[in-house]
Amino acid sequence: MxxxxxxxxxxxxxxxxxxxxxxxxxxxxxxxxxxxxxxxxxxxxxxxxxxxxxxxxxxxxxxxxxxxxxxxxxxxxxxxxxxxxxxxxxxxxxxxxxxxxxxxxxxxxxxxxxxxxxxxxxxxxxxxxxxxxxxxxxxxxxxxxxxxxxxxxxxxxxxxxxxxxxxxxxxxxxxxxxxxxxxxxxxxxTGSGAGEDDDCVAWLDAQPPRSVVFVAFGSVVVIGRDETAEVAEGLASTGHPFLWVVRDDSRELHPHGESGGGGDKGKVVAWCEQRRVLAHPAVGCFVTHCGWNSTTEALAAGVPVVAYPAWSDQITNAKLLADVYGVGVRLPVPTTRDALRRCVDEVMSGPEAEAMRLRAREWSDKASAAVxxxxxxxxxxxxxxxxxxxxxxxxxx
Missing domain, CATH: 3.40.50.2000 (Glycogen Phosphorylase B;)
Structure with missing residues (x-):
């Protein structure tokens, strides 16, 4: 290089x-x-x-x-x-x-x-x-x-x-x-993240623009069985299609298999190329653990977030994303299905949703300009x- x-x-x-x-x-x-x-x-x-x-x-x-x-x-x-x-x-x-x-x-x-x-x-x-x-x-x-x-x-x-x-x-x-x-x-x-094709992208291609809730909690964080069930029910209740990354070592905690409880609107995968998914026009919201890599990837892609931190620096990053960068909301920890639904609705279609999307696009432009x-x-x-x-x-x- x-x-x-x-x-x-x-x-x-x-x-x-x-x-x-x-x-x-x-x-x-x-x-x-x-x-x-x-x-x-x-x-x-x-x-x-x-x-x-x-x-x-x-x-x-x-x-x-x-x-x-x-x-x-x-x-x-x-x-x-x-x-x-x-x-x-x-x-x-x-x-x-x-x-x-x-x-x-x-x-x-x-x-x-x-x-x-x-x-x-x-x-x-x-x-x-x-x-x-x-x-x-x-x-x-x-x-x-x-x-x-x-x-x-x-x-x-x-x-x-x-x-x-x-x-x-x-x-x-x-x-x-x-x-x-x-x-x-x-x-x-900070380009498109294009690489090998996979069924995640094919599935996203079939979804309307800015309709998909993308959920990923990183390579380390593990949420428990009850919390996983609340997330699953919360996602299903939003009515939005969702793509949820659940690592193989956590699959046994998941109550609904490949659909995540969302029927034909839900898709659960063990892995995806996160930057590529975030760059897809179908993605309208990112439910994230707020690791710094995921935080900067969301900002660079211009995708608003529902922040769900677990440990380390994630708690501070969630504060920055929601209250300083103005691109999302914080989900209560541990969460409930109703809280998740409310937060997704706020980011996808609430009174501040368009302002969040605009600020997210501005951060994306600034990230691209920096490099x-x-x-x-x-x-x-x-x-x-x-x-x-x-x-x-x-x-x-």
């Missing part, structure tokens, strides 16, 4: 004791994190040595957040590095301000409605903070996060963030007082790539 004056090439991390990419154990977040912390360092070190032996010595490492072990490998091998933060700048700012006590946060267990004022961020309450702010110390994800944030004081030259200036300009500018934040997102192709040639994120990535090229020349690589 051409970037700036150089090229980016992607190499998979493999070998050693790492599980195969399709291993179902990756679906247990805690197990996944512990395994990668244990097996990742040797695999990364092996990759760096293979590149050197092939005449392509590694001159710089971009280490994903929640992977402090990668920072350790870089340090031990004398390779400079940057961090790639894959959640929002707002969430990074919250974690950073909390860890370093830059503002007063209410204590753990405080009332959920208490305000948490952080520079550059919208008004937030305790109940809208990402889960790891108050997670107990033994939590493996919190331990990795703290190690990451502590490492940011190693004078890193860049903290690359999967966001774009137009989306989080105030948060980015405020956090730059503490960290060298560079927005480089959204980190996916287009000369856009804000495009220039950030180009400047980063050019700086790496200069660094490689300085080190004789």
């Amino acid at each position: 051409d970037v700036g004056s150089g090229r980016l090439r992607f190499e998979p991390l493999r070998g050693g004791r790492l599980w195969a990419p399709a291993d179902p154990r990756y679906r247990a977040p805690g197990d996944m994190q512990r395994h990668i912390q244990d097996a990742g360092p040797a695999a990364l070190e092996g990759l760096i040595r293979r590149q050197a032996n092939a005449g392509r010595p590694v001159s710089f490492i971009v280490a994903n957040a929640f992977a402090p072990w990668a920072a350790g490998v870089a340090r031990d091998m004398g390779v400079p590095r940057a961090m790639l933060w894959t959640q929002s700048c707002a969430v990074l700012s919250l974690y950073y301000h909390h860890l370093y006590s830059l503002v007063a946060f209410p204590p753990a267990g405080a009332e959920t409605g208490l305000p948490v004022p952080v520079p550059g961020l919208p008004a937030l309450t305790v109940g809208e903070l990402p889960a790891l702010v108050y997670a107990p110390e033994p939590n493996v994800w919190r331990q990795a996060l703290v190690a990451d944030l502590v490492s940011l004081h190693d004078t890193l030259p860049w903290v690359l963030v999967n966001t774009f200036d137009e989306l989080e300009r105030v948060a980015i500018e405020a956090l730059r007082a503490h960290l060298p934040v560079v927005p480089v997102g959204p980190l996916f192709d 287009a040639n000369g856009g804000s994120s495009d220039m950030g990535i180009r400047d980063f790539a050019d700086a790496l090229l200069s660094l490689s020349v300085e080190h004789g690589c």
Whole structure:
């Protein structure tokens, strides 16, 4: 891939004791994190040595957040590095301000409605903070996060963030007082997402424009049997056709099989190409767990949302989608069939539905502009790539 004056090439991390990419154990977040912390360092070190032996010595490492072990490998091998933060700048700012006590946060267990004022961020309450702010110390994800944030004081030259200036300009500018934040997102192709054909697209092709409710809760979140039944009945009661992604490991919790309880209006699948579905003109609403990837994909596609967060940063993202970006509503957690029906109706045909669709289209245009040639994120990535090229020349690589 051409970037700036150089090229980016992607190499998979493999070998050693790492599980195969399709291993179902990756679906247990805690197990996944512990395994990668244990097996990742040797695999990364092996990759760096293979590149050197092939005449392509590694001159710089971009280490994903929640992977402090990668920072350790870089340090031990004398390779400079940057961090790639894959959640929002707002969430990074919250974690950073909390860890370093830059503002007063209410204590753990405080009332959920208490305000948490952080520079550059919208008004937030305790109940809208990402889960790891108050997670107990033994939590493996919190331990990795703290190690990451502590490492940011190693004078890193860049903290690359999967966001774009137009989306989080105030948060980015405020956090730059503490960290060298560079927005480089959204980190996916904002085109149509066209790829292999599948029966999801064929089914969508047969639906009217903006009529379909698309439901997907990501690759980790699992909702229980009773909650699944409420979602199924709620979707059926909307009268809209719906496409619902239910992973194979959750199928036994589903009460209605392939139709999801919606008869010929419902379709349940184990997997779909999410960006491609969101880009389809038949999709009018996205019921989402609000992971940051799904959040930015919905914004880039211009699709309004019903936000149904479960953990991690999803709670904060739901707040941003509904109250800051203005492209959806929040569904009560846990939900009921009536609440789901009301929220879908509000997004699809309520008094604010057209305004939500208009704002969603505006965010889509801004996301596309950010990664287009000369856009804000495009220039950030180009400047980063050019700086790496200069660094490689300085080190004789």
